[in-house]
Amino acid sequence: MYPNEMELQWSILIVLYPFITGLVAGAFILASLQRVFKVEAVKPTYRLALLTALAFMLVAPLPLQLHLGHPERSFEMFTTPHKTSAMAMFGFVYLWYLLAVLVIEIWLEFRPLIVHRAASEKGLLRLFYRVLTLGSTNLSPRSLEIDDRVGRFITVVGIPSAFLLHGYVGFIFGSIKANPWWSTPLMPIVFLFSAIVSGIAAVLLIYIIYCRSQKIPIDVPCLDTMAKYLYYAFIVDFSLEMLDLIHRIYVADESFQSLDFMVRTRLYASHIVLQIGLGTLVPLALLALTQMRQLSIAVRQRMYAVAAALTMVGIFAMRWNVVIGGQLFSKSFLGYTTYKMSFATREGLLPALIVMVLPVFILWALVKLFPPMEEEGAASSHSPHL
Amino acid sequence: MLRVPRDAEHLLRLALLFAAGIVVFLVVRSLLVPAGFGELGHFRPGAILANQQKPLHFAGRAACDDCHAENATTLAASRHAKIGCESCHGPLAAHVADPDATKPAKLDAVELCSRCHAELPSRPKKQPQVEIVAHSEGESCTECHEAHDPTP
Amino acid sequence: MSLDRREFLAQGTFYLMLTGAASEAWSFIEAGKPQEAPGYNVQEHWWAMFIDVEACIGCGRCVDACKLENDVPDEAWFSRTWVERYTIPPPDPLHPKRELLPIVDSPNGGRNGFPPLEHPVEGAKSFFVPKLCNHCAHSPCVQVCPVGATFESPDGVVLVDKTYCIGCRYCVQACPYGCRFIDPRTNTVDKCTLCYHRITKGLTTACCEVCPTQARLLGDLRNPADPIHELLRTHKVQVLKPNLATGSKAYYNGLDAAVR
Numbered sequence: 174m175y176p177n178e179m180e181l182q183w184s185i186l187i188v189l190y191p192f193i194t195g196l197v198a199g200a201f202i203l204a205s206l207q208r209v210f211k212v213e214a215v216k217p218t219y220r221l222a223l224l225t226a227l228a229f230m231l232v233a234p235l236p237l238q239l240h241l242g243h244p245e246r247s248f249e250m251f252t253t254p255h256k257t258s259a260m261a262m263f264g265f266v267y268l269w270y271l272l273a274v275l276v277i278e279i280w281l282e283f284r285p286l287i288v289h290r291a292a293s294e295k296g297l298l299r300l301f302y303r304v305l306t307l308g309s310t311n312l313s314p315r316s317l318e319i320d321d322r323v324g325r326f327i328t329v330v331g332i333p334s335a336f337l338l339h340g341y342v343g344f345i346f347g348s349i350k351a352n353p354w355w356s357t358p359l360m361p362i363v364f365l366f367s368a369i370v371s372g373i374a375a376v377l378l379i380y381i382i383y384c385r386s387q388k389i390p391i392d393v394p395c396l397d398t399m400a401k402y403l404y405y406a407f408i409v410d411f412s413l414e415m416l417d418l419i420h421r422i423y424v425a426d427e428s429f430q431s432l433d434f435m436v437r438t439r440l441y442a443s444h445i446v447l448q449i450g451l452g453t454l455v456p457l458a459l460l461a462l463t464q465m466r467q468l469s470i471a472v473r474q475r476m477y478a479v480a481a482a483l484t485m486v487g488i489f490a491m492r493w494n495v496v497i498g499g500q501l502f503s504k505s506f507l508g509y510t511t512y513k514m515s516f517a518t519r520e521g522l523l524p525a526l527i528v529m530v531l532p533v534f535i536l537w538a539l540v541k542l543f544p545p546m547e548e549e550g551a552a553s554s555h556s557p558h559l
Numbered sequence: 560m561l562r563v564p565r566d567a568e569h570l571l572r573l574a575l576l577f578a579a580g581i582v583v584f585l586v587v588r589s590l591l592v593p594a595g596f597g598e599l600g601h602f603r604p605g606a607i608l609a610n611q612q613k614p615l616h617f618a619g620r621a622a623c624d625d626c627h628a629e630n631a632t633t634l635a636a637s638r639h640a641k642i643g644c645e646s647c648h649g650p651l652a653a654h655v656a657d658p659d660a661t662k663p664a665k666l667d668a669v670e671l672c673s674r675c676h677a678e679l680p681s682r683p684k685k686q687p688q689v690e691i692v693a694h695s696e697g698e699s700c701t702e703c704h705e706a707h708d709p710t711p
Numbered sequence: 712m713s714l715d716r717r718e719f720l721a722q723g724t725f726y727l728m729l730t731g732a733a734s735e736a737w738s739f740i741e742a743g744k745p746q747e748a749p750g751y752n753v754q755e756h757w758w759a760m761f762i763d764v765e766a767c768i769g770c771g772r773c774v775d776a777c778k779l780e781n782d783v784p785d786e787a788w789f790s791r792t793w794v795e796r797y798t799i800p801p802p803d804p805l806h807p808k809r810e811l812l813p814i815v816d817s818p819n820g821g822r823n824g825f826p827p828l829e830h831p832v833e834g835a836k837s838f839f840v841p842k843l844c845n846h847c848a849h850s851p852c853v854q855v856c857p858v859g860a861t862f863e864s865p866d867g868v869v870l871v872d873k874t875y876c877i878g879c880r881y882c883v884q885a886c887p888y889g890c891r892f893i894d895p896r897t898n899t900v901d902k903c904t905l906c907y908h909r910i911t912k913g914l915t916t917a918c919c920e921v922c923p924t925q926a927r928l929l930g931d932l933r934n935p936a937d938p939i940h941e942l943l944r945t946h947k948v949q950v951l952k953p954n955l956a957t958g959s960k961a962y963y964n965g966l967d968a969a970v971r
Contacts, residue, residue, distance in 0.1 A: 175842070175889030176820045179788040182880040182893070242878015242898030249858040249877060251584070252591045255601050260881050261857035272580075277573070284569070307576065309569035316566035323570060350955050351851060351887035430810070504889055505971040507815055593875075602862035606872035607753070610864075613908035616780045617917050639923075646772050646921035650779050674824045675770045675923055681796050681825065681837035682768045686924070 174508040181500045181512050184520040186236035188496045189528055191342045191364060192489050193233045198339040198365070199372010200226040201275070201331060206402065208328040214398035220545035221383060222376045223279050228536035230271050236528050237263075239519055259345045270338045274331040280305070281324040283543045288312055301542075339368045346495060353428035354499040359417050366410035371488035373403045374481035379536070381478055389546055393470055400477045404460040407484070411453055414491075431506040439501050439509060444494045452487015456480040616650040619643075623651070626658065630707050637708040647671055647706070672700040751911045756866040757933040758905055759960035760916075761942050762841055764967070767926035769794055769839035771821040773918035778822065780906065780917035787819045789892050791903040792843040792918055794821030799969050801834040813969045840963075840970055841927060843918070844869060844890040844903035845951065848958030852882035852891065861900065867932075867960060868907055873899045887952050888959075905929070932960075 204222035206212040238244040254261035280287075288310050291302035340361040346352075347360030377399045384391045421429060436444050459480040463473050497512050515521040595604040620643040624631045627644075634640060645651055653661040669691065678688040695702075703711045777783065777792045787793075798814040814832070818825065825839075846869050847853075853863055860876035863869050876899035883891040883900060894901040906916035910929065914920070919927045930939025942948075942964070949966040950959040963970075 176787050176790040176793050176817060177883075177889050177892040180892075182883045240879075242880075242893060243876065246858075246875070246877045248591065249860075249875065252588045253593075253596055253601070253859050255856055255859045257854045258857045258881070260855065260879065263857070272577070280573075307569055307572040309572060311566060311569060313566055315564075316569070319567050319570065345881075349851075349855075349885050351885055500884075504887060505815065507812060507971070596859070599865060600862050601859040603859070603872050603875055606862070606870060606875065607864055609872070609874070610870045610904055610907045611751075611911045613781070615909065615914075617776060617909075617914075617920050619909075619914045619920060641925055642923040643920050645776070646923050650776070674772070675768055677824075679769065679825060679827060680831070680835070681798070681839055683765055683838075686768045 174503040174510055175505060178500075178503050178508075179510050181497070181510070183496055183500060184240065184512075185493075185497075185514055185522065185525045186240045186520050186528070188489070188492045189236045189525055190233065191339070191368075191496075192371070192492045193229050193236070193528075193532070194339050194342060195364070195368030195371050195488065195492075196229045196375050197226045197233065197270075197372070198335040198368045199370065199374075200229070200376050201335045201372070202369050203373050203376050203399070203402070205328050205332050205335075208325060209332065212398065212402075214394045215402075217392045217395045217546070218376055218380050218399065220282060220543070221380055221540075223275070223282065224539045224543060224545060225376055225379055225536060226372075227275050227279060228532040228539055230275055231535055232528060232532045234267065235531070236525070239524055239528075259341055259348060262341050266334075266338055266341055270331075270334050274327060274334050278324055278327045278331065279543070281320045281327070284320060285312055285317070286543060286547075336365060340365050346499070351504060352499050353426070354432055354502070355495065357417060359413060360495075363410070363413045363417065366406060366413055367488050367491055369406045370403065370410050371485055373399060373406060374484040374488075377403065377477060377481045378485075381474065383540065383545075387546065391474070396474065396477060400460060400463060400473075400480075403481070403484070404457070404464055407453070407457055407460065411457065414453075428506055431502050435498065435502045435509060439511075440494055440498050443490050444498070448487050448490035448494055451483055452490050453484075456484045456487065459483075615652045617645050618650075618652040618655040620645070622655045633707045637710065639707065639709055668700040668706070669695070672704075753865040755933060756910075756931050758846065758867045758910065759930045759932050759939060759962065760843065760846070760905070760919075761928040761930050761939050761948075762961060762963050763924075763926045763928075763946075764838055764840055764963055764965040764970075766924045767794070767839040767841055768924055769796060769821065769825045770923060771824045772921040772923065773841060773927060774820050774822040776917040776921040777903070780909075781904070783901070784895065787817075787822075789894065789901070790820040791890070791901070792820075792841065793817050794825075795840045795842060796821075796825050797836075797838055797840060797967065797969060798828060798832055799836040799967070800832050801836070836967070838965075838967065840966070841918075842888065842890070842951075843961065844905070845888055845957065845959035845961040846903075846905060848960060849956065851885045851887065851955070851957060855881045855885040857881065864907075868905045868910075869902075870904055870907060871900050871902060873897060873901075876900050887955050887957060 200222045203215065204219050204226070207214075207216045207219050238247060241247055250261055250264040254264065284306075287302050287305045291299065291306050291310070294302055343361030343364030346355040346364075347357055349355045377396070380396070380399070381391065383389075421432070456479075459476045462468070463476050468476070500510075501512065502509050517523045593603045593605070596602070598604055599607070623644045630644075634642075634644075647666060648663045651661075651663055654663060673691050675686070676688050676691070678690050682688055771794055774790070774793055778785070781791060783789055783791055795815050795817045798816075800811050800814075802811060803809060814828075816825075816828075821839075846863075846867060848863070848867065850863060850869050853861055853869060856862075857879060858875060858877055860872045861869065861882055862872070878893065878898045878900070880893060880900070883893065891900055891902045893899070906914075906918075909916060915929045916927075919929045928939065928942070930942075931937045932939065939962075943962060946964040948962045948964055950957075950962060951966070951970070952959075
């Protein structure tokens with residue numbers, strides 16, 4: 174190891190960031206399936222997927238701020254972004270996606286509810302909804318039609334924006350020529366597809382949990398369709414990752430010996446067991462079974478839930494293996510170091526757990542403020558029970 | 560004033576809100592960008608000055624010649640001619656600034672000489688090196704070698 | 712138009728004051744812009760380092776001098792410069808296809824010299840390699856800094872703006888030579904500055920100053936009289952990791968193929 178390589182630079186927080194933005198991008202892609210690609214079966218999850226994306230999006234900058242040596246200077250990325258740096262794009266891509274895509278789309282979608290509650294609620298909540306109406310209470314059919322058209326346009330713009338939001342993270346890693354574990358043009362694409370997989374899995378799980386908690390019957394075709402798309406996306410994602418692996422083994426350049434040893438020893442549990450085994454092969458097998466056999470809905474639902482949960486663990490493991498794995502070996506290809514994760518420090522396990530749990534609470538608040546399954550105010554063409 | 564259809568008025572308000580946000584951003588940005596940023600490259604030019612203004616700890620070999628001319632002459636004619644004074648005597652900028660306030664530390668000959676002359680297989684063969692203990696028979700190196708003219 | 716004397720005096724004074732105010736304001740603006748060290752013109756220099764592996768004796772004085780000169784934290788994993796010892800086992804005639812990995816060690820960065828190897832290898836090829844920031848002309852670390860806190864000065868030295876660095880560590884990841892680290896006291900990036908505060912005053916770097924065998928030599932490529940030109944012309948010179956095309960300006964004489 175070069176002396177300066179002993180300590181890892183990027184901690185578990187940097188593992189979390191791509192995981193979280195991946196969920197955002199994936200949830201949005203699922204929502205766009207209905208809005209743009211007219212896969213009507215998943216309509217019941219449209220609003221829930223948007224709210225999920227927003228909940229995770231709000232938390233996304235937190236691990237980064239905790240990691241920075243000088244978070245109080247992070248505004249510099251907005252004032253003097255270095256155009257050759259992929260990381261400098263973060264500030265603008267994030268703001269664009271949050272404000273111009275997510276917030277506007279959610280606002281347009283929930284406008285009837287907002288206007289209705291601005292009149293019916295009391296106290297602080299009333300003020301909250303009134304501010305959100307931007308002073309306009311117009312819910313005429315023509316205005317809703319305009320909302321729908323604009324919303325569709327935003328979703329169309331939102332799809333490449335979601336790709337950019339998560340793809341640039343892949344590029345941050347993929348463009349580091351100094352690190353052979355990261356440096357591959359496949360990196361942004363692998364990141365993106367694993368994001369789609371994790372996003373669909375997350376919304377699938379959240380949908381099941383939400384329906385159970387609200388005692389709403391689960392829309393079975395919706396669930397089946399989500400699982401189907403999860404399956405397809407997973408096959409593409411797995412193929413891409415296998416392509417990367419096979420290419421590395423075949424080409425066997427000077428870094429291969431060192432990386433191979435690292436995967437077999439340091440990363441055995443997280444890569445072979447968690448990411449490939451439990452996180453990819455088992456969910457794929459479960460999903461394949463549901464696609465090929467006739468199983469009862471109760472059994473299918475359980476298999477979907479298990480598959481989705483394992484998928485999310487697997488995608489997290491993938492982020493771990495990329496970020497941490499890329500720092501465990503020396504650029505001299507002759508040595509290895511270890512990651513000592515502390516618990517209650519700024520970049521330790523405790524803040525990481527808090528960051529992971531925070532979006533759940535935010536989502537809980539969001540579904541209270543903007544119930545995704547209820548019909549309020551004037552009929553919206555996206556109300557799930559129309 | 561352009562006529563916005565009444566049914567799209569809320570969108571106009573939204574657009575105005577965004578426009579206001581962009582204006583605020585641009586104003587704040589102009590206040591926060593450091594003076595001169597971007598003139599020499601994508602960095603704050605003051606950083607070049609900041610990097611130039613660090614304190615010196617090593618004085619450089621030329622600084623010793625003024626007061627220690629005799630040692631300098633001896634050294635220049637010896638096999639140690641190419642070695643700077645501070646290579647063995649440590650950082651002496653403070654001593655040059657105020658010779659009486661800071662004196663260079665006393666050096667332990669065996670430890671110092673071994674650093675360069677202890678035999679190591681990795682050292683180039685042209686470097687004079689010996690197995691120190693066998694060579695010195697326990698004595699200090701300066702018994703036979705004068706540091707500024709080491710030929711015995 | 713004609714002016715009478717009074718008008719002329721009034722207008723003249725007015726414009727004089729305006730000029731005075733303007734020059735005052737201009738000097739205020741100028742004060743915000745840095746002046747280089749007096750007498751030093753950044754456009755006249757292009758700094759590089761010549762390292763002779765065949766001359767390095769592994770004494771480690773350079774590492775020690777750098778730590779003292781530049782106030783670097785003591786621990787080994789904060790190194791602006793360090794020395795590595797390579798020990799390459801001889802080929803095994805019974806297993807010619809087996810790859811022979813070199814043994815590389817750098818105890819405390821080489822700061823206290825090198826003790827003999829615990830398990831000496833018979834017949835090995837062995838040498839020392841000093842390492843430092845290569846001050847790349849096409850530096851990947853400068854390319855990835857999101858805010859412009861690290862940069863290449865007009866005289867070819869890659870520097871860090873410690874008041875601007877946000878501590879994201881992207882540059883540390885991007886450096887192929889492992890020469891950057893985070894200073895725990897300031898939470899910003901630190902690295903070899905080629906003793907910028909010394910070379911702009913006509914001195915040489917701390918490491919070159921104390922090197923007893925001239926294994927390290929600072930060079931100014933823009934100065935036609937600098938000895939580095941002759942050295943580069945007469946020696947077989949390499950840079951580390953040439954396949955990455957970093958434009959490295961640390962030129963090594965006698966660099967073995969095994970060195971990474």
